[in-house]
Amino acid sequence: MDKKAVLIGSGGIDSTTLLYKLMDEGYRPVVLTFLYGQKHGKEIQFVKNTCNILKVQNITIDITGIKDLIKGSALTDSKVDIPEVPETTEFYDTLRTTIVPNRNSIFLTLAVAYAQSVGCNHIFFGVHFSDRGVYPDCRKEFIDSFQNSQILANDNKNLRISAPFVDLDKSDIVKLGNDLNVPFENTWSCYKGKKNHCGVCSSCRERKRAFTEAGITDPTIYNN
Amino acid sequence: MDKKAVLIGSGGIDSTTLLYKLMDEGYRPVVLTFLYGQKHGKEIQFVKNTCNILKVQNITIDITGIKDLIKGSALTDSKVDIPEVPETTEFYDTLRTTIVPNRNSIFLTLAVAYAQSVGCNHIFFGVHFSDRGVYPDCRKEFIDSFQNSQILANDNKNLRISAPFVDLDKSDIVKLGNDLNVPFENTWSCYKGKKNHCGVCSSCRERKRAFTEAGITDPTIYNN
Numbered sequence: 001m002d003k004k005a006v007l008i009g010s011g012g013i014d015s016t017t018l019l020y021k022l023m024d025e026g027y028r029p030v031v032l033t034f035l036y037g038q039k040h041g042k043e044i045q046f047v048k049n050t051c052n053i054l055k056v057q058n059i060t061i062d063i064t065g066i067k068d069l070i071k072g073s074a075l076t077d078s079k080v081d082i083p084e085v086p087e088t089t090e091f092y093d094t095l096r097t098t099i100v101p102n103r104n105s106i107f108l109t110l111a112v113a114y115a116q117s118v119g120c121n122h123i124f125f126g127v128h129f130s131d132r133g134v135y136p137d138c139r140k141e142f143i144d145s146f147q148n149s150q151i152l153a154n155d156n157k158n159l160r161i162s163a164p165f166v167d168l169d170k171s172d173i174v175k176l177g178n179d180l181n182v183p184f185e186n187t188w189s190c191y192k193g194k195k196n197h198c199g200v201c202s203s204c205r206e207r208k209r210a211f212t213e214a215g216i217t218d219p220t221i222y223n224n
Numbered sequence: 225m226d227k228k229a230v231l232i233g234s235g236g237i238d239s240t241t242l243l244y245k246l247m248d249e250g251y252r253p254v255v256l257t258f259l260y261g262q263k264h265g266k267e268i269q270f271v272k273n274t275c276n277i278l279k280v281q282n283i284t285i286d287i288t289g290i291k292d293l294i295k296g297s298a299l300t301d302s303k304v305d306i307p308e309v310p311e312t313t314e315f316y317d318t319l320r321t322t323i324v325p326n327r328n329s330i331f332l333t334l335a336v337a338y339a340q341s342v343g344c345n346h347i348f349f350g351v352h353f354s355d356r357g358v359y360p361d362c363r364k365e366f367i368d369s370f371q372n373s374q375i376l377a378n379d380n381k382n383l384r385i386s387a388p389f390v391d392l393d394k395s396d397i398v399k400l401g402n403d404l405n406v407p408f409e410n411t412w413s414c415y416k417g418k419k420n421h422c423g424v425c426s427s428c429r430e431r432k433r434a435f436t437e438a439g440i441t442d443p444t445i446y447n448n
Binding site: 029032059063064065068069070072102103104106111112114116117136137141145146152153154155 | 325361
């Protein structure tokens with residue numbers, strides 16, 4: 001029998017590879033996607049397509065009402081531009097504008113609520129080591145602490161929040177995805193949401209770099 | 225200068241008394257209220273009225289989209305009736321249907337997101353000791369653990385989540401509210417949301433009992 005799981009899906013390389021990995025391990029995850037006021041909902045369509053291909057359930061939850069709470073992020077606030085970053089340098093400071101305050105906590109509490117509702121104890125999400133510098137809610141110490149709080153919140157000692165990629169670089173995830181035959185062309189990373197990936201936002205830069213470092217051909221069409 | 229704070233408000237006795245207490249201590253809280261798919265939004269109007277009287281900001285956030293995630297609760301699911309409970313017995317088992325999975329975690333992550341956005345470090349909410357039996361997310365051990373997870377999530381060691389009533393019974397809160405001249409007639413507890421308090425749902429029973437135990441006249445009009 002398929003093992004139950006809830007996966008937070010963003011349509012990007014990380015959560016899509018995690019979905020393929022879970023399927024490979026005998027899970028049949030329900031994939032949750034969130035409309036939280038991001039500037040484009042392009043990623044939602046990519047999640048839907050992948051879930052259709054794999055015949056797993058996808059639930060999109062509209063919480064755009066929280067937009068008024070999370071001001072100042074380049075991903076949600078029309079007054080803040082998506083930063084373009086150079087190819088060769090580190091760009092941690094620029095990336096800070098792409099922080100959405102408390103986003104992973106928000107997504108995880110909702111995933112836990114759903115899991116509790118349907119009698120599932122295992123929540124997965126695709127954060128990885130390359131994100132830990134800028135995004136504190138992608139760090140292992142956060143996930144461990146958060147899991148503990150959710151066990152207490154629901155009086156459910158069997159609840160598990162797993163981030164299997166938390167110690168992997170994005171290039172390791174590309175390698176794993178390649179081994180699992182993930183169709184990377186069906187994933188979306190770009191913060192801008194035009195027809196093609198822009199190639200110059202921090203998320204596109206990271207995507208390019210991951211393929212280069214992994215030594216795997218990047219099937220993405222970039223505008224730049 | 226007024227001290228900054230974010231308060232989660234429900235329009236009930238507990239969070240309203242906490243608002244008066246915070247004002248008394250020199251805070252000027254922003255009160256957050258959530259539309260999360262509850263069967264009636266009557267409480268929202270009570271929060272608004274109180275905030276108007278006290279001239280504090282109230283922000284109502286519509287996250288009714290999460291209704292699909294939190295099935296099975298009597299407070300949100302049209303297929304589950306609000307339980308009526310007898311006056312004299314303990315009713316813990318009946319109360320279990322009124323659990324909304326992970327509700328306090330959801331509210332708190334959103335309150336933290338807002339606090340982070342506006343540069344405020346202090347979040348308050350009104351959970352109390354009488355709720356700890358049935359609702360695990362009203363317990364001190366949860367709050368402490370959750371605060372720790374949110375410090376890590378936002379890399380902000382100054383973040384504080386405070387529940388000043390966590391060791392108080394509801395009757396103690398009524399006594400405190402009485403001392404602070406809280407107009408209890410401007411608060412709402414009933415799960416049913418009719419013109420008057422029903423008097424027989426668990427929340428009305430608890431309200432009645434708190435006034436009786438506190439020895440303070442209950443100004444509430446009950447149907448039963």
